[in-house]
Amino acid sequence: MTFTRPKFRHPDLPPNALGYTRRDYEGALSTLCAGCGHDSISNAIIQACYELPLEPHRVVKMSGIGCSSKTPAYFLGRSHGFNSVHGRMPAIATGANMANRDLLYLGVSGDGDTASIGLGQFTHVVRRNLNMVYIVMNNGCYGLTKGQDSATADRGSTSKKGAPNLFESIDLCELAIQLGAGFVARGFSGDKIQLVPLLKAAMSHKGFSLVDVISPCVTFNNTNASTKSYQYVRDHAEATGTLDFIPLRQEITTEYQEGSTQEVPLHDGSVIYLYKGEGARDITNRRAAMDSLESHRVESRIMTGILYFQEGIEDTHEMIKTSQQPLNALQQEDLCPGNAALQQLMEGYR
Amino acid sequence: MEKIISINDCVIRFANVNGSGSASANNLFAKAVFRLGVPVSPKNIFPSNIQGLPTWYEVRVNEHGYLGRRGGADLIVAINGQTLRQDYDEVLPGGYFLFDSTRPLPDDFSRTDITVIAIPLTELCNREIDNPRLRQLLKNIVYVGALAHLLDMGLEVFIDSLQKQFRKKPQLAEPNIKALEIGYTYAKDHYPGACLLSIKKSDRAGNAILMDGNSALALGAVYAGATVAGWYPITPSTSVIEAFDKFTKKFRLEPESERRRAAIIQAEDELAAIGMVIGAAWNGARSFTATSGPGLSLMSEFLGLAYFAEIPVLLVDVQRAGPSTGMPTRTQQSDILAAAYASHGDTRHVLLFPCDPKECFDMMADGFDLAERLQTPVIIMSDLDLGMNDHISAPLAWDDDRRYDRGKVLTASELDGLKDWGRYRDVDGDGIGVRTIPGIHPTKGSYFTRGSSHNEYSAYTEDGATYERGMLRLLTKWETARGLVPRPHEKIAAPDTRIGVIFFGTSTHAAYEAIDILQKQGLSINSLRLRAFPFQQEVIDFINRHETVLVIEQNRDAQMRKLLLAESEIPASKLVPILHFDGLPITAQFIAERIRQALAARKSEIKGGSL
Ligand SMILES: Cc1ncc(C[n+]2csc(CCOP(=O)(O)OP(=O)(O)O)c2C)c(N)n1
Ligand code: SF4
């Protein structure tokens, strides 16, 4: 057991534009294993919220069950959190979002939580394009129940248990793109430089954002023969292009050379600048995104970065045309039609 | 042959083919009886099928206002060839059999104890109605027209109803009225005075309404301020949400934008449906779902979470015949135990038992108040009979002075002044903590909700003593619930009688009628109608005051009796089960007969000295 954030770690970091220090975004001390990828993701979430910046109390953290789903206790201590039941975070997030459309919903899940028991809920929350950020801490195994293979474990990948996984794996990113998600990214818990802007972009996107983060389980699935080990991912990861995320209020200080970057504007005025490497592709092209994922898969390479991006897809509230006001703010006067209307209605039942 | 003679007291059964458009004609008939001021109680007996299988619609007409199912049929309108024989055989001796004589009855239909009324419905329609697409539908209206004559009801009330129904499309009323007249005239010309059943104008219906329980529940949700509904289609609960959809379109659209002050999400399954309700309730919106047995089973893990994390959800269970898929279009009260203790671990839930549409409406409003006051799930236990059939009921009413009880929720300004707040601290001694809603205060009141064990400050704990404290506090809350849930209705026939009955929900009307039947035979019985779980002391007192208490319910396993025994110190021998579970609504005759039998058996037992 480690305590990842000793008190002396960030003594003098300046407050952000909203006046919050980084510590305002921290949570309770982690009880995960030392070196667990999930802790690095928690740190990246803290960093992203601090940098963006977000008001902590306007963020809601939600999760299912698993080591990964415990992490919301370890970041954003000033936000309300809801650790629900195994695989059902999307339903809780959907209901919460229906009640108040104005908060940022940050869902955290594991690969077991999402790709097995919760696969149904996952696919449907994508289809409905719920306005939320959905982070999968993907370690290819069930950490909390001691290392069984999960549905994202690659075929042949071998965990500490020693037997190669027999079954085909589920690629959550590919699934999400196929189901119409507007923001799909893959990160690696060991690459904070990439992960923080990915998270910031996901948090700024309106609609469903999936960030699938490969997050090694040091205790059960960090073997030489595992495709979710630190070493394997370092050796096989390939970024779609490094990126900068420039929030709306922030001045652009870097000079972006013509042709070297793809500029992707977001609904709130923020901009993602993607540095195109060799063979870079347009991340707003859905077919190309699927192709690319497939070819990487065949070649056993792991594609990271923003895999697909599309602004302007209607979210659930827009699809079903709910009030612009948060439903939980409506008062009895707004909701109850009163007895006169009821008595008039009764005439139809006589 | 002695014909059955009656005024405003009969059962008329329609035998139709599912999906043939008979429902609206049959409804028209029932409504006409009601509009003549005569209490009426129609029951759909329908298959789990969209088209083709037999379906029956049974209308009980009763001047005295007995609204339970009576059983037996005085007049059967037999439109379904598949069941012709069965329907013919089931007419009560002295009764009447109306059929489509376009095809004559087979020779072996030779009863001499009934009156056969032959009306060539198909032939009449083919001859008189030009539009071939309308013929099939209007055939149903033609028999309604014939009934208008046979039962002395006159055409006026039917024509009125049709004009009202087609107010916006008068051109549709016209062929319907014509069809009515065709049937009426045919019956008048060929069967004058043949039928000695009649339905005469009366004033017994008062200002009552005729409504299905599911619509009343939906209206209750609108009036109680529900804004979020997650659901998954299942008979017989679907129409709760369909009605909520309809009523929120009527009452909750914002004037210009046409945006709705409600979010209704058809979920991928019932797990998701209840999850959405929990998420929304946690986030401060009144939210609910409606389901039936199979859905309740799927929801149980989440119900445990809502119980333990203390989230105010409202769940409607419109019960149907189980187990498993069971008889999905037949009624039962067989989810009592599954609902009371839904979920693993030590879990228990507040249940409400409405018996008519008015109570559906009231209990929906009360249910939301209770859920938020108690911060726990409240389950409304309706059933198919109440939910999908029309019932006579006192009109729904809303008290404009009534304010929603949102329970203990801190506002931003209350949070400002707050020092030591813990989500699960029992500051008032009623077992109920104080909630906060996300997003309202920048620095105070956030907490981490979890289904794992937690201390008073909602922090994770595996400390046994802390866990026990929390579990015991939930029991304190249970006692608070006992004081808040709707009280039972007691009717004392004779203070000194030693016999009592207990019933609830849709057994109510048949039970009261059975009590009257037995009273006429000289047997006085006191009654108590349960309206909620947990049971109040007065329920236990009622049982203790009587020597024998019969518990009437519509399931095989005497679930309410078991619940009463589990939740009290009553000796089991005191409670005698009266059980009905064939899937059709329970009847007064059945109850009266079983009570007589049970009491006779008891008497001989006592004589034999075994008690
Ligand atoms: C209904 C139910 N079934 C099983 C479990 C046991 N369980 C807890 S966590 C878990 C797997 C978690 O795996 P994952 O989501 O990948 O999270 P990780 O621990 O790997 O981060 C399981 C099966 C449970 N809590 N609930
Ligand atoms: S078991 Fe694996 S996933 Fe769980 S905390 Fe330890 S390293 Fe992380």
Ligand SMILES: [Mg+2]
């Ligand atoms: Mg995992």
